[in-house]
Amino acid sequence: QRRSIRAASCAMGEKEMPQTSRDLEAERARTSFAPTELNVLLRGDAHTVEARHRLLARIAADPLLGEGRLDDSFLSRAERFDKSLARMRRVHELGLPKDEAFVATRLFREGGALDKAGGFGLHTGMFVPTIELLGSDEQRATWLPLARSCAILGAYAQTELAHGTNLARLETTATFDPRSDTFELHSPTVGSIKWWPGGLGKWATHAVVMAQLTTADGKARGQQSFIVQLRDLRTHLPLPGIELGDIGPKMGYDRVDNGFLRLCRVRVPRAHMLCRHAQVRADGSFVLSSDNPRAVYGTMLFIRVYLVEEASLALQHATTIAARYSAVRRQGGAPTGAADGGGETRPPPLERAVLDYQTQQTRLLPLIAAAYAVHFAAGALRVRYDLFRASQDVRTLPDLHATSAALKSFTTSLAASGVETCRLLCGGHGYSHASGLPALYAEFA
Amino acid sequence: QRRSIRAASCAMGEKEMPQTSRDLEAERARTSFAPTELNVLLRGDAHTVEARHRLLARIAADPLLGEGRLDDSFLSRAERFDKSLARMRRVHELGLPKDEAFVATRLFREGGALDKAGGFGLHTGMFVPTIELLGSDEQRATWLPLARSCAILGAYAQTELAHGTNLARLETTATFDPRSDTFELHSPTVGSIKWWPGGLGKWATHAVVMAQLTTADGKARGQQSFIVQLRDLRTHLPLPGIELGDIGPKMGYDRVDNGFLRLCRVRVPRAHMLCRHAQVRADGSFVLSSDNPRAVYGTMLFIRVYLVEEASLALQHATTIAARYSAVRRQGGAPTGAADGGGETRPPPLERAVLDYQTQQTRLLPLIAAAYAVHFAAGALRVRYDLFRASQDVRTLPDLHATSAALKSFTTSLAASGVETCRLLCGGHGYSHASGLPALYAEFA
Numbered sequence: 001q002r003r004s005i006r007a008a009s010c011a012m013g014e015k016e017m018p019q020t021s022r023d024l025e026a027e028r029a030r031t032s033f034a035p036t037e038l039n040v041l042l043r044g045d046a047h048t049v050e051a052r053h054r055l056l057a058r059i060a061a062d063p064l065l066g067e068g069r070l071d072d073s074f075l076s077r078a079e080r081f082d083k084s085l086a087r088m089r090r091v092h093e094l095g096l097p098k099d100e101a102f103v104a105t106r107l108f109r110e111g112g113a114l115d116k117a118g119g120f121g122l123h124t125g126m127f128v129p130t131i132e133l134l135g136s137d138e139q140r141a142t143w144l145p146l147a148r149s150c151a152i153l154g155a156y157a158q159t160e161l162a163h164g165t166n167l168a169r170l171e172t173t174a175t176f177d178p179r180s181d182t183f184e185l186h187s188p189t190v191g192s193i194k195w196w197p198g199g200l201g202k203w204a205t206h207a208v209v210m211a212q213l214t215t216a217d218g219k220a221r222g223q224q225s226f227i228v229q230l231r232d233l234r235t236h237l238p239l240p241g242i243e244l245g246d247i248g249p250k251m252g253y254d255r256v257d258n259g260f261l262r263l264c265r266v267r268v269p270r271a272h273m274l275c276r277h278a279q280v281r282a283d284g285s286f287v288l289s290s291d292n293p294r295a296v297y298g299t300m301l302f303i304r305v306y307l308v309e310e311a312s313l314a315l316q317h318a319t320t321i322a323a324r325y326s327a328v329r330r331q332g333g334a335p336t337g338a339a340d341g342g343g344e345t346r347p348p349p350l351e352r353a354v355l356d357y358q359t360q361q362t363r364l365l366p367l368i369a370a371a372y373a374v375h376f377a378a379g380a381l382r383v384r385y386d387l388f389r390a391s392q393d394v395r396t397l398p399d400l401h402a403t404s405a406a407l408k409s410f411t412t413s414l415a416a417s418g419v420e421t422c423r424l425l426c427g428g429h430g431y432s433h434a435s436g437l438p439a440l441y442a443e444f445a
Numbered sequence: 446q447r448r449s450i451r452a453a454s455c456a457m458g459e460k461e462m463p464q465t466s467r468d469l470e471a472e473r474a475r476t477s478f479a480p481t482e483l484n485v486l487l488r489g490d491a492h493t494v495e496a497r498h499r500l501l502a503r504i505a506a507d508p509l510l511g512e513g514r515l516d517d518s519f520l521s522r523a524e525r526f527d528k529s530l531a532r533m534r535r536v537h538e539l540g541l542p543k544d545e546a547f548v549a550t551r552l553f554r555e556g557g558a559l560d561k562a563g564g565f566g567l568h569t570g571m572f573v574p575t576i577e578l579l580g581s582d583e584q585r586a587t588w589l590p591l592a593r594s595c596a597i598l599g600a601y602a603q604t605e606l607a608h609g610t611n612l613a614r615l616e617t618t619a620t621f622d623p624r625s626d627t628f629e630l631h632s633p634t635v636g637s638i639k640w641w642p643g644g645l646g647k648w649a650t651h652a653v654v655m656a657q658l659t660t661a662d663g664k665a666r667g668q669q670s671f672i673v674q675l676r677d678l679r680t681h682l683p684l685p686g687i688e689l690g691d692i693g694p695k696m697g698y699d700r701v702d703n704g705f706l707r708l709c710r711v712r713v714p715r716a717h718m719l720c721r722h723a724q725v726r727a728d729g730s731f732v733l734s735s736d737n738p739r740a741v742y743g744t745m746l747f748i749r750v751y752l753v754e755e756a757s758l759a760l761q762h763a764t765t766i767a768a769r770y771s772a773v774r775r776q777g778g779a780p781t782g783a784a785d786g787g788g789e790t791r792p793p794p795l796e797r798a799v800l801d802y803q804t805q806q807t808r809l810l811p812l813i814a815a816a817y818a819v820h821f822a823a824g825a826l827r828v829r830y831d832l833f834r835a836s837q838d839v840r841t842l843p844d845l846h847a848t849s850a851a852l853k854s855f856t857t858s859l860a861a862s863g864v865e866t867c868r869l870l871c872g873g874h875g876y877s878h879a880s881g882l883p884a885l886y887a888e889f890a
Binding site: 010018019073074076159162163164165166169190191196241247248249250251252264265329330331332348351420423427428431432433434438441442445 | 455463464518519521604607608609610611614635636641686692693694695696697709710774775776777793796865868872873876877878879883886887890
């Protein structure tokens with residue numbers, strides 16, 4: 001039935017090129033700038049633009065990656081998750097040359113080919129960076145090769161059912177037992193069950209679990225991070241003492257298997273506590289390192305920079321859709337012709353494009369400006385973040401924290417309301433998943 | 446996996462009554478008014494309240510109707526649609542006494558048992574009323590018994606792919622042919638395909654189709670309404686010249702099969718043009734009746750009154766969810782206890798309920814007030830609408846139009862933004878379909 005419009009059984013009275021296509025051509029012919037130059041400005045340089053075009057052609061030609069969001073909206077939640085995993089795998093199989101990897105990642109994100117991709121984004125964006133930041137040299141040498149080769153698949157289990165941003169009050173416990181040289185991890189209450197972490201539902205074999213450490217002397221030692229194996233590497237079934245699963249449907253992010261994790265007196269070796277900044281010795285003593293603990297928050301920085309970029313992408317997507325729709329949708333502003341019940345039949349004049357109404361312009365044009373203002377702000381933030389990553393100069397941290405936190409809050413609010421405004425600017429059709437806008441809002445709201 | 450929390454393999458340290466239940470009991474104990482009296486005030490009288498309780502018990506006990514929104518969110522789009530049809534059928538089978546029918550309809554809407562129920566709402570809310578308003582006595586006698594008994598199932602096909610509110614520019618044509626005494630209905634362009642009408646996708650056997658009438662003298666006679674059979678009554682397959690189907694996934698309203706309809710020179714008898722206000726005679730002449738054509742817009746009035754009531758219900762739902770969540774969610778506002786890495790382990794004091802923060806109150810409390818202000822406004826509007834329906838006094842129409850249009854616009858905007866605010870007030874959990882809020886927003890946005 002979805003194809004029946006094309007298999008028309010009697011001819012439509014359309015001219016060869018539909019009016020909508022002619023409207024778009026006319027708008028483009030009136031452009032006052034060189035689109036190619038603007039593209040170079042937005043992407044950084046001509047080499048990047050060219051690399052993007054090359055990659056886009058490969059994506060479009062790939063049977064799995066070339067499908068867009070529209071087809072995905074016909075899939076069930078489980079099918080969408082499965083397809084997301086298959087696409088991630090395919091991207092790795094493509095074996096991109098190293099200098100194209102960064103461009104490719106951005107392009108996949110922008111084009112939706114790896115749209116908010118499954119647990120994998122949290123594996124590479126949270127699990128691996130946490131080990132890099134909080135692991136000792138020995139721990140890095142042990143876990144990073146396994147994680148980077150995807151021999152193990154990691155989640156970052158911090159949020160609990162009853163505890164979100166107030167990290168100090170997370171309830172999951174880790175109690176050190178010097179006799180067995182292990183930590184016992186436990187979820188003492190319903191509210192302490194890990195809830196929301198992406199990857200727990202179906203994907204992850206391991207997790208970094210945040211828990212409240214108590215040493216053998218009965219003293220509380222604050223939140224520490226522990227690597228816990230969740231599922232058998234061969235059967236993918238939960239290990240003893242581990243209860244976990246999917247937390248069910250959400251407003252968006254079907255491709256991420258947000259899950260729950262209840263730990264029932266699970267024991268992990270002492271070496272599984274990430275110990276760059278604090279460690280428990282074999283004798284049970286607790287030692288803080290001299291490393292600057294502010295670096296602990298590096299993962300949050302990484303996520304904030306990412307979210308500012310996402311805010312720009314969401315606004316670019318949404319305003320492009322709304323601008324094109326506004327150029328081809330015509331309504332009112334012309335004599336209604338023979339609609340009064342008594343006139344002659346004659347071809348009525350074209351109605352006015354909604355883009356030509358000031359009520360449409362006053363809502364759309366500032367959002368287009370905002371999309372690219374955020375684009376350049378995100379670029380500037382990324383440069384400063386990369387400088388910090390290279391230098392590890394903690395003196396730049398306070399300013400970087402303040403700037404990234406403010407930009408993240410401001411730009412994501414702007415993007416959420418802006419995407420929703422773009423949906424409304426597309427009238428009733430904005431409500432259809434065919435417009436791409438409901439999914440964009442659901443994933444940014 | 447969804448039940449694994451209950452099948453706990455090791456005991457949780459919770460007291461007998463969870464803290465969340467104790468929090469709700471404490472809040473309720475502090476109520477400064479009598480909830481029973483408030484209930485009577487909201488529902489009109491004690492009899493209605495009692496009827497609601499009786500019906501609620503029947504709904505809760507019914508295996509099909511007793512399921513809530515939560516379970517539905519695990520279903521696929523097609524399953525959700527099927528279940529909606531099964532529920533509608535079940536409600537009819539319940540055979541409610543006539544004096545309970547109105548209460549039941551409201552209760553089903555409020556409780557989500559008939560949540561935005563399938564094509565049936567448009568059958569009873571648009572198809573039947575249109576025949577009542579625009580049909581001659583003879584047409585009413587022919588079609589209403591068939592429609593009311595569901596021997597035929599109707600859609601209201603007005604909106605086209607390229608034409609929405611500017612009705613005068615709908616492109617579907619109806620050309621009268623005196624020789625065969627028929628109208629030929631046709632979709633001349635892609636933009637003229639009927640697009641969005643609920644019920645076209647899967648459900649309807651018939652539709653009222655709005656089309657631009659041309660009489661045999663070549664004169665345009667404005668938009669008229671035609672009853673067109675779409676599907677075979679035995680096989681439910683489309684009739685010759687009819688192409689139709691589902692328009693695909695939307696932001697919400699999975700239970701409504703919004704569809705498309707392309708008419709390829711479909712002929713209907715002259716008697717199928719609804720002719721209370723205008724008719725074509727056998728000789729091809731066109732006659733306007735002396736009836737006041739303003740009554741034509743009665744269907745829009747009906748929908749507006751309905752939408753103001755829906756706005757109130759959506760706000761009542763959302764604010765109830767957000768208020769309860771705010772009472773049981775505790776975060777911050779208490780000493781962090783042993784979280785500094787060196788203290789003693791001791792049971793930490795309870796955190797503060799988010800309901801006790803002014804930042805939460807300033808957003809939630811005005812919305813609770815708004816929910817019930819809209820409730821009483823909707824009630825007053827309903828009274829005036831019922832008076833008009835009983836009296837058919839067209840002098841009351843201008844004021845009723847203005848009031849209903851303004852209230853519809855104001856209250857639905859308020860409800861959409863209010864529901865979204867309630868979702869955000871529930872923090873991350875508002876993003877889960879388990880909160881009920883994403884579905885409420887998607888169906889009101």
